[in-house]
Amino acid sequence: MQSKNFDVIVIGGSYSGLSAGMALGRSLRNVLIIDEGKPCNRQTPHSHNFITHDGKTPKEITELAKKDVEKYESVQFCDGKVIRVGKHIDGFYAELSSGDTLYAKKMILASGVKDIMPEIPGFAECWGISVIHCPYCHGYEVRNEVTGILADGDMAYEFSKLVFNLTKELTLFTNGKTTLSSEQIEKLKQNKIHLNEDEIKSIEHENGYTQKVIFTNGKTISLKALYAKIPFEQNINILDLGCELTEHGFIKVDFMQRTSVSGVFACGDNTTMMRSVANAVAQGNFAGAMVNKELSEEAF
Numbered sequence: 001m002q003s004k005n006f007d008v009i010v011i012g013g014s015y016s017g018l019s020a021g022m023a024l025g026r027s028l029r030n031v032l033i034i035d036e037g038k039p040c041n042r043q044t045p046h047s048h049n050f051i052t053h054d055g056k057t058p059k060e061i062t063e064l065a066k067k068d069v070e071k072y073e074s075v076q077f078c079d080g081k082v083i084r085v086g087k088h089i090d091g092f093y094a095e096l097s098s099g100d101t102l103y104a105k106k107m108i109l110a111s112g113v114k115d116i117m118p119e120i121p122g123f124a125e126c127w128g129i130s131v132i133h134c135p136y137c138h139g140y141e142v143r144n145e146v147t148g149i150l151a152d153g154d155m156a157y158e159f160s161k162l163v164f165n166l167t168k169e170l171t172l173f174t175n176g177k178t179t180l181s182s183e184q185i186e187k188l189k190q191n192k193i194h195l196n197e198d199e200i201k202s203i204e205h206e207n208g209y210t211q212k213v214i215f216t217n218g219k220t221i222s223l224k225a226l227y228a229k230i231p232f233e234q235n236i237n238i239l240d241l242g243c244e245l246t247e248h249g250f251i252k253v254d255f256m257q258r259t260s261v262s263g264v265f266a267c268g269d270n271t272t273m274m275r276s277v278a279n280a281v282a283q284g285n286f287a288g289a290m291v292n293k294e295l296s297e298e299a300f
Helices: 015-025 058-069 135-142 153-164 182-190 277-299
Strands: 005-011 031-035 075-079 082-088 091-096 101-109 113-115 147-150 170-173 194-196 200-206 209-215 220-222 225-228 232-234 264-266
Touching: 005 015, 005 091, 005 277, 015 031, 015 058, 015 075, 015 277, 031 101, 101 277, 135 153, 135 225, 147 153, 153 170, 153 182, 182 194, 209 225, 264 277
Parallel strands: 005 031, 005 101, 031 075, 101 264, 147 170, 147 225, 170 194
Antiparallel strands: 082 091, 091 101, 113 232, 200 209, 209 220
């Protein structure tokens, strides 16, 4: 990496970041894609619901995408961890853990999110394998299996509607006294969805594939798949930039993928509840095009 000044810095080199990089590279923009190499789906055996790549491993899709983007000479890559981002007199800067500081007129945050695992032994080992977040990404592969949902309240109720279509052997685990309303509980009963309020002690598994849920009261339930809605945090401290967040903790963007800070765009998992490869690619492609449009208008 010879230059430290770019038209655009893209933070994150997974699906949305690479897609944005391709759009910008095809527009002859001088782009740097910075990636730490720790995608949130690194444990996931196979990726689904993305046409032409259905069933490939996440790593395989990323490697193929990177080879495509590498064809564009104006796009460069940097392996590194961004520890600080901020505004600069001519745009923005990204400071790396290596000590390097890089500059650009525009910035795209394709940095994803960091999932915060509950303190349940076995949960983290199963995450992305048999403890899953999305029925569209993984539901077909565990269809008609004995399935659970780990969630509570309105989120659990709405999520149950989606998973109910995939299996008739479904249990909702609230991991303690539920906050569901009596009407919601009755609706679950009508649809033969079991409600379990026992506190979970651990998840028994074999190489990430769930076998049993073990409760603090000594009871156990055999299980093949467990959907879970868990909290997350942004991978980048966007407060340094001043970007607004939504009430759910995502980076707030408009219909052109612009954040609340002029010149900063965001795409992928850090902006939306719809965490899928296909959606990340689409958002990245659009963000890249919108950044190029803005650069073109400013230079015209």
